[in-house]
Amino acid sequence: MSVQIDAVILAGGMARRMGGNDKGLVLLNGQPMIQHVIDKIAPQVGNITINANRHQQQYAELGYDVISDQDSGYLGPLAGMVTALTQTHADLLMVVPCDCPMLPKELVSRMHQELLANDAELAVASDGKREQPVVLLMKPSLHQSMKAFLDDGQRKIDMWYAQHRYVVTSFEDQPNAFVNVNTPEQKQQLANTLAK
Ligand SMILES: Nc1nc2c(ncn2[C@@H]2O[C@H](COP(=O)(O)OP(=O)(O)OP(=O)(O)O)[C@@H](O)[C@H]2O)c(=O)[nH]1
Ligand SMILES: [Mg+2]
Numbered sequence: 001m002s003v004q005i006d007a008v009i010l011a012g013g014m015a016r017r018m019g020g021n022d023k024g025l026v027l028l029n030g031q032p033m034i035q036h037v038i039d040k041i042a043p044q045v046g047n048i049t050i051n052a053n054r055h056q057q058q059y060a061e062l063g064y065d066v067i068s069d070q071d072s073g074y075l076g077p078l079a080g081m082v083t084a085l086t087q088t089h090a091d092l093l094m095v096v097p098c099d100c101p102m103l104p105k106e107l108v109s110r111m112h113q114e115l116l117a118n119d120a121e122l123a124v125a126s127d128g129k130r131e132q133p134v135v136l137l138m139k140p141s142l143h144q145s146m147k148a149f150l151d152d153g154q155r156k157i158d159m160w161y162a163q164h165r166y167v168v169t170s171f172e173d174q175p176n177a178f179v180n181v182n183t184p185e186q187k188q189q190l191a192n193t194l195a196k
Contacts, residue, residue, distance in 0.1 A: 005108060006090035007045040009037055010080045010134060011098035012053040012069055017182040022055050024098035028187055029194055035062065036101030044108040045094055049087070051080040076155045077134050078146060085143040097134040097180075101190065104177040111137040111169045120167040124158075128172025133157035135178070 011024030011034055018026060024034035034050065042048060050066045052059045053074065059066045067087060069079040081095055092115075094108050104110075111123040115137055122142060125135035134157065142164065149160045171177055181187050 003092060003112070004090045005045050005092045005094055005112065005137070006047040006049070006088055007041050007094040007096060007108075008049045008051050008067075008080070008084035008088075009034060009041070009096055009098050010051050010077055011059065012051050012074075012080045013077070014074055015182075018184065018187075022052075023181070024050075024052065025055060025058060026187065028101060028181070029191055032062070033101055033181065033187075034059070034098040037096060037098055037103065038062065038064075040101070040103040040105070041094070041096055041107070044105070046090065049084060051084055071150075075150060076157075078150055078155060078157055078160065081136075081157075082143065082146045082150060085138075085140050085146060088140050090140065092137055093140060095134060095136045095138070099181045100132075100135070100178055101181065102177050102179050103135075104171050104174055107135070107171075107177075108137065110171070114167045114169045118167040119165070121164045122161055122166040123169050124161060124166060125178070126168045126170045126172070127175040127178040128170050129175070131158060131168060132178050133161070136161070 015023040025032045048064045050059045056066045070083045115123040122138040125132045
């Protein structure tokens with residue numbers, strides 16, 4: 001039996017550094033930023049869900065289910081993850097952010113391989129230098145633990161996964177794949193690079 005891996009794209013932040021403009025929907029080379037992420041991740045997973053707390057209709061028009069945080073207080077990325085974990089029917093859930101438009105083609109397969117090889121509950125990506133705590137492949141059974149962590153008032157993703165059997169999957173061969181677009185300047189920089 002094959003393993004069902006679905007993905008959730010986190011687009012539920014306030015995007016303060018983007019002037020409050022909904023980051024998934026800002027245009028990068030003429031396309032909403034989240035569309036770049038969809039293009040990278042869709043060939044790698046079964047179903048995709050978009051996690052958004054604003055402009056849900058606009059996100060729905062991209063053709064995927066949209067879910068909003070169960071707790072609407074903008075508690076951070078874990079709030080989106082815990083909501084997605086509650087709802088998923090997959091064997092494994094891949095979490096990616098809407099503001100990393102250059103994700104690797106083999107993101108899911110390499111993380112899955114390492115998860116299995118290490119009998120881990122969760123894999124986190126790294127660009128070779130730093131862990132990318134919003135790029136995670138995990139078992140839905142982690143839902144309870146994540147909820148308890150949030151209920152305890154904690155928010156830091158790496159503190160949460162440190163409690164579990166996790167493996168770091170290094171993509172040091174393609175560090176630019178994790179370029180993170182948080183500001184209008186970073187968006188312009190990436191647009192310039194893509195135009196070359
Ligand atoms: N569901 C959900 N996702 C969030 C929340 N806060 C951040 N995220 C997502 O987590 C990822 C990383 O977020 P950041 O770039 O650090 O934060 P941001 O809120 O988007 O932007 P800033 O306000 O500029 O920090 C992005 O995909 C965000 O959409 C939240 O409260 N709920
Ligand atoms: Mg970011």
